[in-house]
Amino acid sequence: MTQQVAERELTMSRAMVEAIKQEMDANEEVFVMGEDVADYGGIFSSTTGLLDEFGRDRVMDVPISETAFIGAAVGAAQAGMRPIAELMFVDFFGVAMDQIYNQMAKNTYMSGGGVSVPMVLMTAVGGTYSDAGQHSQTLYGTFAHLPGMKVVVPSTAYDAKGLMHSAIRDDDPVVFMFHKRLMGLGWMPSPEGPKTDVPEEPYTIPFGQADIKREGADATVVTLGLHVHRACEAARELADEGIETEIIDLRTLVPFDTKTVVDSVRKTGRLIVVDEDYRSFGLTGEVITRVAEHALDDLEEVRRLAIPDVPIPYARPLETAINPSAKQIADAIRDTQ
Amino acid sequence: MPSVTELKEMYENMVTARYYEERLQEEYLEGKQPAFDISAGPIPGELHLAAGHEASGAGVCQHLRDDDTVTGPHRPHHIAIAKGVDLNKMTAEIFGRETGLCKGKGGHMHLFDSTKNFACSGIIAQGCPTAVGAALAAKKRGLDSVAVAFLGEGAIDQGGFFESLNLAQVQQLPVVFVIEDNDWAISMPKDRVTDVKDGSMRAKGHGMPGERIDSNDAIAVYEAAKEAVSRARNGNGPTLLEVQVHRHMGHFMGDAEAYRPDDEIERIKKLDPIPRLEKDLLNEGVEQSELDEIRTRSHERVDEAIAWAKEQPEPEPHEALEDVFHNPPEEWVEAANMAAAQEGDD
Ligand SMILES: Cc1ncc(C[n+]2csc(CCOP(=O)(O)OP(=O)(O)O)c2C)c(N)n1
Numbered sequence: 301m302t303q304q305v306a307e308r309e310l311t312m313s314r315a316m317v318e319a320i321k322q323e324m325d326a327n328e329e330v331f332v333m334g335e336d337v338a339d340y341g342g343i344f345s346s347t348t349g350l351l352d353e354f355g356r357d358r359v360m361d362v363p364i365s366e367t368a369f370i371g372a373a374v375g376a377a378q379a380g381m382r383p384i385a386e387l388m389f390v391d392f393f394g395v396a397m398d399q400i401y402n403q404m405a406k407n408t409y410m411s412g413g414g415v416s417v418p419m420v421l422m423t424a425v426g427g428t429y430s431d432a433g434q435h436s437q438t439l440y441g442t443f444a445h446l447p448g449m450k451v452v453v454p455s456t457a458y459d460a461k462g463l464m465h466s467a468i469r470d471d472d473p474v475v476f477m478f479h480k481r482l483m484g485l486g487w488m489p490s491p492e493g494p495k496t497d498v499p500e501e502p503y504t505i506p507f508g509q510a511d512i513k514r515e516g517a518d519a520t521v522v523t524l525g526l527h528v529h530r531a532c533e534a535a536r537e538l539a540d541e542g543i544e545t546e547i548i549d550l551r552t553l554v555p556f557d558t559k560t561v562v563d564s565v566r567k568t569g570r571l572i573v574v575d576e577d578y579r580s581f582g583l584t585g586e587v588i589t590r591v592a593e594h595a596l597d598d599l600e601e602v603r604r605l606a607i608p609d610v611p612i613p614y615a616r617p618l619e620t621a622i623n624p625s626a627k628q629i630a631d632a633i634r635d636t637q
Numbered sequence: 638m639p640s641v642t643e644l645k646e647m648y649e650n651m652v653t654a655r656y657y658e659e660r661l662q663e664e665y666l667e668g669k670q671p672a673f674d675i676s677a678g679p680i681p682g683e684l685h686l687a688a689g690h691e692a693s694g695a696g697v698c699q700h701l702r703d704d705d706t707v708t709g710p711h712r713p714h715h716i717a718i719a720k721g722v723d724l725n726k727m728t729a730e731i732f733g734r735e736t737g738l739c740k741g742k743g744g745h746m747h748l749f750d751s752t753k754n755f756a757c758s759g760i761i762a763q764g765c766p767t768a769v770g771a772a773l774a775a776k777k778r779g780l781d782s783v784a785v786a787f788l789g790e791g792a793i794d795q796g797g798f799f800e801s802l803n804l805a806q807v808q809q810l811p812v813v814f815v816i817e818d819n820d821w822a823i824s825m826p827k828d829r830v831t832d833v834k835d836g837s838m839r840a841k842g843h844g845m846p847g848e849r850i851d852s853n854d855a856i857a858v859y860e861a862a863k864e865a866v867s868r869a870r871n872g873n874g875p876t877l878l879e880v881q882v883h884r885h886m887g888h889f890m891g892d893a894e895a896y897r898p899d900d901e902i903e904r905i906k907k908l909d910p911i912p913r914l915e916k917d918l919l920n921e922g923v924e925q926s927e928l929d930e931i932r933t934r935s936h937e938r939v940d941e942a943i944a945w946a947k948e949q950p951e952p953e954p955h956e957a958l959e960d961v962f963h964n965p966p967e968e969w970v971e972a973a974n975m976a977a978a979q980e981g982d983d
Pocket residue numbers: 335364366388392395711712759760761788789790791792793817819821822823884888
């Protein structure tokens with residue numbers, strides 16, 4: 301466990317904001333821009349209070365023009381500043397994807413290492429509250445698939461703060477994807493789990509280190525974001541039946557911690573990958589392939605749970621059906637025994 | 638000047654939209670009080686209401702036919718009602734029911750009615766290019782139908798809007814762009830994100846006619862839209878209109894609006910387009926009793942739509958796998974059939 305002893309519990313949103321504030325205090329070159337990040341404090345409270353602290357020069361509301369302001373973050377980053385740009389919902393990436401994947405993610409490589417792009421693109425992901433197809437995606441696979449961006453997906457307040465410090469200090473573009481359901485918003489209750497103790501002083505969590513949330517010898521669940529908590533719920537249920545589940549929270553997709561995943565499967569022989577992203581050509585396939593490449597002989601059973609390649613529907617019974625539940629995770633684990 | 642019949646139709650659309658949203662608001666808050674949880678209650682998801690915007694939908698759509706295309710923004714109800722979208726099916730969609738306009742797949746921000754050529758989208762300004770496409774199809778086929786794209790003043794900073802104006806103008810397509818300027822984009826006031834006070838000025842840069850209607854007045858909208866729609870219908874190209882409207886509520890239900898000056902709501906409620914049109918109707922000699930009848934009739938229609946929608950069944954879980962494709966691959970059909978069969982067994 302990476303968690304340290306501390307006296308304060310924070311929500312994930314408070315922890316993220318604290319990291320941003322501390323980095324802004326420490327470095328004049330860090331600034332935030334996005335829609336509704338100033339007075340509103342971010343629709344999902346990712347920038348609450350920063351305007352009062354730093355003023356409009358460093359906490360900038362911008363026109364609804366993602367191409368312009370995400371591209372501007374790229375330009376400012378190449379000029380040596382450290383912008384944090386917020387894309388309100390990850391689903392809106394489409395209107396600005398050129399700036400994201402042809403500029404932000406490629407300029408380091410295509411300049412032969414001549415420029416670096418030290419920016420954070422933070423964005424809200426995830427469903428479970430009936431916001432339908434254009435506001436509920438996670439798109440982890442899309443961003444991790446395209447080379448040149450580091451991709452971070454915290455599942456607790458402790459991780460959110462440490463990963464945010466690392467993201468802002470990193471010399472490469474980092475896509476920081478926070479799940480709305482985990483932020484601890486008054487209007488969207490979180491499951492048990494994301495609210496954790498968080499040290500006051502700054503600390504970093506290195507990218508590429510998965511977190512073993514729970515140890516177990518009978519099955520390995522590899523997951524991230526909201527589904528870390530759903531998997532933990534499933535594991536608690538199964539423990540009563542005598543099945544011990546190991547849960548791995550990936551925390552970062554790029555870089556990817558192959559070793560922790562492979563070591564666990566070597567021990568358990570059973571792999572269940574759970575993802576809130578689309579099933580095909582994505583994260584689940586990637587994780588299974590890595591395990592197959594390194595530990596094929598140890599792999600006895602494989603299951604994957606993901607969105608079955610349909611846009612996220614609006615009506616509750618439809619959305620619930622396609623988004624892997626704790627019960628479905630428990631069933632899948634049982635099925636491998 | 639619209640005829641008295643037209644004035645009454647516009648009035649009916651406006652009071653229907655207003656009451657519809659009042660009723661939706663009530664329903665939406667059920668189960669969300671005292672603690673607001675966005676995922677609780679009978680209406681799922683976000684809800685963006687357009688109280689204070691009704692004049693633009695009614696004044697523009699008064700000139701449209703069923704075969705004309707309208708694309709709306711994420712705040713669509715008043716426009717959908719004025720375009721004649723079936724109120725029952727629209728309501729069932731908002732309640733997430735199987736018999737809704739989109740079988741519960743879209744919800745309030747994503748209404749599609751192919752019989753009325755109405756669609757809306759949650760992605761800012763992205764209805765503009767598809768409206769241009771509808772106009773392009775009409776022109777290529779030699780039809781005299783037109784397309785209207787509605788969007789907010791915050792949306793006109795989006796690239797898709799500029800690109801659409803340019804394409805429509807250079808191809809001389811029958812499109813009308815209608816900006817609803819309510820001074821706010823969620824929490825961002827207009828002057829923080831643009832130095833152009835009159836959004837219709839942006840037409841100039843594209844060599845296109847542009848006009849701003851400063852008052853939240855259905856008749857003024859009607860007049861300006863009449864010219865713009867007939868210009869489009871007669872093959873004389875696109876127009877950009879901007880209408881001053883007001884947002885009576887928060888951006889979405891649950892928005893506490895801490896960013897908004899306290900006295901603003903009081904000020905803008907005095908500029909409500911509905912009492913204004915009422916006064917105009919009375920001046921035209923329409924009896925108060927007739928206005929009351931229209932109001933009563935519209936309220937009944939709304940109440941019936943809501944009651945009907947709530948009786949409709951929710952979709953079955955396996956229906957999530959349907960409609961991804963119009964012509965689904967074989968393996969897809971098999972997977973969907975298996976899911977349906979499994980559900981039957983449960
Ligand atoms: C491409 C994109 N960026 C951001 C958003 C988030 N968003 C939804 S509504 C809105 C404000 C829209 O303001 P405006 O166009 O003025 O319309 P209004 O809500 O005032 O009617 C924003 C920023 C979005 N839906 N799509």
